[in-house]
Amino acid sequence: MHAETRLPRNGKEGILFLLIISILSVNIIAPIIVGLERGFSKEVYLDTVKIIPFMWIIVVLLVKLVAGPIVSKVMPKFVGQTDGFNARVLLNILLNVTILSILLSIIGMWGGTKEISLEPFRNFLHNWPRNFGIAFWVEILIAHPIARFAMKTIHARQARKAADRQF
Numbered sequence: 001m002h003a004e005t006r007l008p009r010n011g012k013e014g015i016l017f018l019l020i021i022s023i024l025s026v027n028i029i030a031p032i033i034v035g036l037e038r039g040f041s042k043e044v045y046l047d048t049v050k051i052i053p054f055m056w057i058i059v060v061l062l063v064k065l066v067a068g069p070i071v072s073k074v075m076p077k078f079v080g081q082t083d084g085f086n087a088r089v090l091l092n093i094l095l096n097v098t099i100l101s102i103l104l105s106i107i108g109m110w111g112g113t114k115e116i117s118l119e120p121f122r123n124f125l126h127n128w129p130r131n132f133g134i135a136f137w138v139e140i141l142i143a144h145p146i147a148r149f150a151m152k153t154i155h156a157r158q159a160r161k162a163a164d165r166q167f
Contacts, residue, residue, distance in 0.1 A: 004085060005155040006148040013151060018063065020147040021139070026056045028138050033131055034112060048112075055111055059100070062107075067099040093139050101132040 008014040034048045074095055079088055105128045106120040113119075120127070 005152045021143045024143040071095045097136045101135050105131045
């Protein structure tokens, strides 16, 4: 999939791809989840916005240090040679969101309350499916399509520049 125009081709593009997805995800998912927990109001939203930079760092670290390595080991067990781009992307998103939603259902509550407690474990079976569903649909419908569109745009621009250099 290295030649795929919808995915990053180098480290710089990989960082941009991760930034787009993570910034969109944290800024959409966190306010929805907190709003469902505490109610949707301006005050709740402003409280959430204060936590978002801290949570964004946690999300990026979890993606790079936990979810990414696990998914890269698990993906080959499920993906066949004939599986297309969309199937691979969907499985990748499903695995990443599963891992991250499990971890963030716990860590997110700790970050939001600024207190490490057993509360996230007590409510885990209630909160995790909801959090997973919100995160999955945000990733599928918003974050990843925007990030893939950005990559496709960058690669089209690079191809035009390369074509212009040949003439």
